[in-house]
Amino acid sequence: MSISATLDQTQPPRPAVKSRARRRVLPGFGLTMGATLFYLALIVLLPVAALILKTADGGFLRFWQVISSPRAIAAFEVTIGAALIATAFNAIYGLLMAWVLARYRFPGRRILDALIDLPFALPTAVAGIALTALYAGNGWFGHILEPAGVKVVYTIVGVAVAMAFTSVPFVVRTVQPVIEELKAETEEAAATLGASDWQIFTRVIYPAIFPAHLAGCAMSFARSMGEFGAVIFIAGNLPFQTEIAPLLIFIRLEEYDYPAASAIAVVLLAVAFTLLLTTNAIQAWRLKRVVKD
Amino acid sequence: MAISHQPDSLLQAPPSKAPRWLIGAGIVLTALFIVGPLLIIFDQALAKGLAVFRANLLHAETLHAVWLTVVTALVVVPLNILFGVAAAWAITKFEFPGKKLLLTTIDIPFSVSPIVAGVCYLLLYGSNGLFGPWLEAMDVRVMFTVPAIMLVTLFVTSPFVARELIPLMQVQGRDQEEVAATLGASGWQIFRRVTLPNIKWALLYGAVLCNARAMGEFGAVSVVSGNIRGQTNTLPLQVQLLYHDYNATGAFAAATILTLLAFVTLILKAWLERHTRGQGGH
Numbered sequence: 001m002s003i004s005a006t007l008d009q010t011q012p013p014r015p016a017v018k019s020r021a022r023r024r025v026l027p028g029f030g031l032t033m034g035a036t037l038f039y040l041a042l043i044v045l046l047p048v049a050a051l052i053l054k055t056a057d058g059g060f061l062r063f064w065q066v067i068s069s070p071r072a073i074a075a076f077e078v079t080i081g082a083a084l085i086a087t088a089f090n091a092i093y094g095l096l097m098a099w100v101l102a103r104y105r106f107p108g109r110r111i112l113d114a115l116i117d118l119p120f121a122l123p124t125a126v127a128g129i130a131l132t133a134l135y136a137g138n139g140w141f142g143h144i145l146e147p148a149g150v151k152v153v154y155t156i157v158g159v160a161v162a163m164a165f166t167s168v169p170f171v172v173r174t175v176q177p178v179i180e181e182l183k184a185e186t187e188e189a190a191a192t193l194g195a196s197d198w199q200i201f202t203r204v205i206y207p208a209i210f211p212a213h214l215a216g217c218a219m220s221f222a223r224s225m226g227e228f229g230a231v232i233f234i235a236g237n238l239p240f241q242t243e244i245a246p247l248l249i250f251i252r253l254e255e256y257d258y259p260a261a262s263a264i265a266v267v268l269l270a271v272a273f274t275l276l277l278t279t280n281a282i283q284a285w286r287l288k289r290v291v292k293d
Numbered sequence: 294m295a296i297s298h299q300p301d302s303l304l305q306a307p308p309s310k311a312p313r314w315l316i317g318a319g320i321v322l323t324a325l326f327i328v329g330p331l332l333i334i335f336d337q338a339l340a341k342g343l344a345v346f347r348a349n350l351l352h353a354e355t356l357h358a359v360w361l362t363v364v365t366a367l368v369v370v371p372l373n374i375l376f377g378v379a380a381a382w383a384i385t386k387f388e389f390p391g392k393k394l395l396l397t398t399i400d401i402p403f404s405v406s407p408i409v410a411g412v413c414y415l416l417l418y419g420s421n422g423l424f425g426p427w428l429e430a431m432d433v434r435v436m437f438t439v440p441a442i443m444l445v446t447l448f449v450t451s452p453f454v455a456r457e458l459i460p461l462m463q464v465q466g467r468d469q470e471e472v473a474a475t476l477g478a479s480g481w482q483i484f485r486r487v488t489l490p491n492i493k494w495a496l497l498y499g500a501v502l503c504n505a506r507a508m509g510e511f512g513a514v515s516v517v518s519g520n521i522r523g524q525t526n527t528l529p530l531q532v533q534l535l536y537h538d539y540n541a542t543g544a545f546a547a548a549t550i551l552t553l554l555a556f557v558t559l560i561l562k563a564w565l566e567r568h569t570r571g572q573g574g575h
Contacts, residue, residue, distance in 0.1 A: 226406025
């Protein structure tokens, strides 16, 4: 969850005059604010500015040539397509897990809850080789799936599997607390009025969790668009087929073609910023709705 | 990240028939999708027997990679703890214009692809980078060295502590600190005696997550490290190197160390979550 959206929820309204008086009470504003800005400038803003300035150096024509080249466009298509498949899977699986973990108590629930965080705790390179071994033709899953005609490794499906694995906690952990806060009365009222389980879910429950679900899916999609470590092992990295945009950046760097690498990186950066602002907007909208209720 | 904290009494009685298949589906999918990859790591690592596994773990390059990974985390985590505490103090104890912009800026590293983060640093400190000519004139090399690995890891993990502390300290307010200040306590005394006891579990929680990512980061580090064997190879890079050397068993053996780290992280996380709930977080 983004911090700015969380803040909106928790920040009590303070009269302006009072807050100005309060500023004088506690010490350390100059020191902590100075340190924060200095650190952010040095570690975050300066490197990001370097990318943008260096790309701008090359001129717009060069930038456009790189990002409109067939190979780059194919890489963007693979990345977006696989990220969409991954997000669609996570939308369903993540919602199921959030519901099961929030609503029911059963043996092994704690372990199941902890396992959901595994993709965030497991380094992506490890996830990458593990998924490859699992879905390869001779792997535990691959030797069942491949005779059935489902090839995962070295296909866009494999790319999507890796993306889904690394980003599923976003959906579960965004939706789960919202389900926990739902009031049982509305559901009971609907049931008393004769609504079926499915009607209760689609008409009463889902509208209440939709904004959180959307926010979780947006985060999952954003993470999938940028994922590298988990994907490159399972993808096979065939240009025009399973080559993702972050990998194309890496290949251009190895060829010392820095302008090409930075142009593609700028596109991914722009996508990331857009998704960050979108997620923040969804969260703000969600919290406004909560307050209104 | 939020976690359940609803008292059990408010929850529904043992599930009726509808939920039973939902729980079943959840367990089966998680077993296939998440436990499967976990188990195959150990299966592959032990594929050639315990002796080979042991030899792989004790390989000099792998041990050096472990060492470099630990050193990187030891530098990165404390710095990001300091940043997180400073940012949380400035943001939650004072009012100032542009607070939202600052919060969004703190979030940036989480939304940027690790590869893009690596490129940013390459274009700042590399020989073709913004500071390149200047660094060359001073005969300082940053790219493809251990400091470059640390810098890019600082970038990637900088939000972890801050985003745990900010929502918690916002909820806790400033009243206790203001009382302490009125009673004549210094800034450091207020922080150590009043704020720190209130936030210590959330601080640890953020540090644990920061550490896990610092030790496991792959994409950003692979751009700036130069992959020099036995010198600038962290453990995740070593896993990739062995894997591409057609030494899958060795790669999975090195991966078990990182998997162990993931286990420790999850256990600490679950344990800390119980404490942070008591402090009003999550």
